[in-house]
Amino acid sequence: MSKIYPNAAAALAGLPQDGMTIMSGGFGLCGIPENLIVALRDSGAKNLTVISNNAGVDGFGLGLLLESKQTKKMISSYVGENKEFERQFLSGELELEFNPQGTLAERIRAGGAGIPGFYTKTGVGTLVAEGKEHKDFDGATYVLETALKADISLIKAWKADEEGNLIYRKTARNFNPMMATAGKITIVEVEEIVACGELDADNIHTPGIYVDRIVCGSFEKRIENRTIRAKEMA
Amino acid sequence: MDKIYPSAQAALDGLIFNGARIMIGGFGFAGLPEDLIDALAKTNARQLTIIICDAGGNGAVLEKLFENRQVSKLITSYVGSDDMISARYLDGEFEVEFVPQGTLAEAIRCGGAGIPAFYTKTGVHTVVAAGKEHKLFAGIEYIMETAIRADIALIHAETADFEGNLTYKKTARNFNPIMATAATHTIVEVEKLVATGEIDPDNVHTPGIYVDRIIQSIIPKHIEHLKVRNV
Amino acid sequence: MAWTRDQLAARAAKELRDGFYVNLGIGIPTLVANHIPAGVNVTLQSENGMLGMGPYPYEDEIDPDLINAGKQTISELPHSSYFSSSDSFAMIRGGHINLSILGAMEVSQNGDLANWMVPGKMVKGMGGAMDLVAGVRRCVVVMDHCSKDGRSKLLKKCELPLTGVRVVDLIITDLGVFEVDKVGNSPLRLIELADGISVEEIAAKTQADFVVDLK
Numbered sequence: 001m002s003k004i005y006p007n008a009a010a011a012l013a014g015l016p017q018d019g020m021t022i023m024s025g026g027f028g029l030c031g032i033p034e035n036l037i038v039a040l041r042d043s044g045a046k047n048l049t050v051i052s053n054n055a056g057v058d059g060f061g062l063g064l065l066l067e068s069k070q071t072k073k074m075i076s077s078y079v080g081e082n083k084e085f086e087r088q089f090l091s092g093e094l095e096l097e098f099n100p101q102g103t104l105a106e107r108i109r110a111g112g113a114g115i116p117g118f119y120t121k122t123g124v125g126t127l128v129a130e131g132k133e134h135k136d137f138d139g140a141t142y143v144l145e146t147a148l149k150a151d152i153s154l155i156k157a158w159k160a161d162e163e164g165n166l167i168y169r170k171t172a173r174n175f176n177p178m179m180a181t182a183g184k185i186t187i188v189e190v191e192e193i194v195a196c197g198e199l200d201a202d203n204i205h206t207p208g209i210y211v212d213r214i215v216c217g218s219f220e221k222r223i224e225n226r227t228i229r230a231k232e233m234a
Numbered sequence: 235m236d237k238i239y240p241s242a243q244a245a246l247d248g249l250i251f252n253g254a255r256i257m258i259g260g261f262g263f264a265g266l267p268e269d270l271i272d273a274l275a276k277t278n279a280r281q282l283t284i285i286i287c288d289a290g291g292n293g294a295v296l297e298k299l300f301e302n303r304q305v306s307k308l309i310t311s312y313v314g315s316d317d318m319i320s321a322r323y324l325d326g327e328f329e330v331e332f333v334p335q336g337t338l339a340e341a342i343r344c345g346g347a348g349i350p351a352f353y354t355k356t357g358v359h360t361v362v363a364a365g366k367e368h369k370l371f372a373g374i375e376y377i378m379e380t381a382i383r384a385d386i387a388l389i390h391a392e393t394a395d396f397e398g399n400l401t402y403k404k405t406a407r408n409f410n411p412i413m414a415t416a417a418t419h420t421i422v423e424v425e426k427l428v429a430t431g432e433i434d435p436d437n438v439h440t441p442g443i444y445v446d447r448i449i450q451s452i453i454p455k456h457i458e459h460l461k462v463r464n465v
Numbered sequence: 466m467a468w469t470r471d472q473l474a475a476r477a478a479k480e481l482r483d484g485f486y487v488n489l490g491i492g493i494p495t496l497v498a499n500h501i502p503a504g505v506n507v508t509l510q511s512e513n514g515m516l517g518m519g520p521y522p523y524e525d526e527i528d529p530d531l532i533n534a535g536k537q538t539i540s541e542l543p544h545s546s547y548f549s550s551s552d553s554f555a556m557i558r559g560g561h562i563n564l565s566i567l568g569a570m571e572v573s574q575n576g577d578l579a580n581w582m583v584p585g586k587m588v589k590g591m592g593g594a595m596d597l598v599a600g601v602r603r604c605v606v607v608m609d610h611c612s613k614d615g616r617s618k619l620l621k622k623c624e625l626p627l628t629g630v631r632v633v634d635l636i637i638t639d640l641g642v643f644e645v646d647k648v649g650n651s652p653l654r655l656i657e658l659a660d661g662i663s664v665e666e667i668a669a670k671t672q673a674d675f676v677v678d679l680k
Binding site: 261262263264265287288291310311312313314315320323324332334335336337338339340342343354355356357358359360361362392402403404405406407408409410411412439455456457458459460461462463464465 | 511512513514515520521522523524527528529530531532533535536537538539541547548549550551553554555557558587588589590591592593594595596597599600626627628629630
């Protein structure tokens with residue numbers, strides 16, 4: 001039973017349906033499953049609820065699904081970098097649910113970990129807490145947040161072995177490991193597929209149990225803000 | 235601020251007090267911080283609450299804490315097969331609170347993550363659920379479990395750098411990384427101390443922010459049940 | 466003849482499917498690893514923080530840092546990975562483990578399981594058993610049909626303190642195999658007999674209600 005697929009379209013084949021909930025890894029444009037997003041757009045599935053920390057930029061990443069009007073709702077923590085997003089949101093075409101970033105991460109982890117709800121201090125007394133159950137622990141007030149799960153999780157990792165064990169690279173890890181646990185089907189695109197045994201068992205970031213399909217791709221890896229410093233003179 | 239201490243006793247100095255809640259990493263003997271337990275047994279601290287996955291096999295270094303009558307409460311998923319500890323437990327010398335292993339792990343993780351409580355299916359309709367809040371999510375019944383924190387966590391890791399970044403080896407990881415996050419002070423014994431920069435940042439298991447004091451471990455490791463196959 | 470420990474393990478191994486992630490309990494369930502059918506790849510999870518558990522190590526592979534949930538030395542495989550206890554139980558509780566095979570003291574006809582304490586005897590603790598039965602997708606019990614004093618371990622209602630309610634899907638005893646209706650209130654379904662065992666013998670030794678539906 002091989003988990004390896006020849007390309008992103010093949011890895012998604014037969015899975016996307018209208019109305020599905022999709023998780024997509026990444027922080028800004030760093031660590032996003034760029035080829036799988038293109039393949040999801042090409043699948044034509046509509047009315048999608050997309051859970052991702054951000055919403056991509058115009059013409060790249062999750063911005064593609066907005067342009068093609070396949071996204072019905074976004075669950076995100078920050079969406080500031082996208083004109084089309086702004087237009088659709090202001091015109092009422094697009095629903096948006098803001099989650100504080102840490103709450104979003106924890107809700108996704110809870111979804112994968114069989115925890116239906118948990119309490120957090122984040123957002124108490126703000127808009128975020130409205131309509132949610134409150135509870136006091138040791139004299140402090142916390143708000144109940146519930147788990148998030150997805151029909152499909154789209155993940156970007158650095159390397160996979162044939163079993164689907166994954167490692168991520170630097171800050172491209174971000175939301176990918178927890179989203180990998182919270183999808184009914186988890187599809188991963190990587191820069192390299194290696195034989196089992198080549199990844200150090202002590203340093204696997206996502207065990208293969210969470211991974212259903214793997215595809216090896218090439219990546220544009222667009223940089224959102226190219227910030228550099230000059231070399232110091234010797 | 236130097237995190238490196240010359241000995242286990244020096245690393246405990248000033249942190250241990252009567253009535254302290256102490257987390258101890260390890261699963262069986264794997265990843266058990268034996269140097270630090272040994273040093274704890276040499277303090278005069280009494281009325282300790284010990285939080286540990288399981289209470290060890292025969293001859294475990296943990297015995298010393300019970301021999302010295304330092305423990306008043308044990309929070310654990312399994313008392314283990316240590317004859318001395320079992321005997322004192324049956325004599326009622328200390329209180330035992332049993333927590334399902336996964337709930338214990340999650341409660342400790344939450345203790346370190348600022349989550350005061352969470353819901354789980356584990357233990358619903360068993361003695362574990364008695365007196366706890368029940369709640370339905372999507373028609374399924376769960377119970378509320380609360381976070382567990384401690385005053386001190388005693389941790390065993392394979393490698394530390396001078397910042398306290400840690401790596402664990404194989405199944406000696408177990409409760410160590412979560413306990414490292416859930417105590418006011420975390421003390422770590424390591425097999426190898428390396429220069430900062432020698433651990434690949436992608437492979438740090440416990441970031442140094444969680445680590446207060448580090449010592450070199452010197453007690454050799456033990457095996458509870460040696461099993462081999464023939465060539 | 467009632468099934469031996471190895472025959473029980475071999476029967477339980479028939480529940481394995483290619484690609485399954487499986488957690489095996491201590492005792493007879495551990496023996497299931499010796500009977501994995503050819504062509505079926507299963508990955509064994511050990512709740513102390515490992516996927517891809519290998520067999521006992523060779524003498525020169527012994528490592529105190531590498532043990533299973535029974536605290537026995539084991540070995541790793543090329544696809545193994547290690548993680549913390551919280552990550553391990555997130556995997557279990559989150560429903561990612563296809564199958565758990567475990568022992569029991571009592572099982573009720575609606576799938577209640579008791580396997581961790583006997584009032585009046587030393588209680589060692591539930592370890593990870595409650596989390597496993599609450600979290601895994603399918604739970605198979607392997608046990609002797611009767612206790613040492615000859616009493617049925619398949620009951621209308623468990624008498625011992627429970628590990629989980631409506632959690633068992635299939636019971637394999639040394640006398641036969643039973644399907645459990647853990648959602649509704651149907652009796653057990655006896656679907657297989659051990660070699661040479663009669664329905665009458667099982668009826669005489671079973672306190673739980675069951676119907677016969679041999680396959």
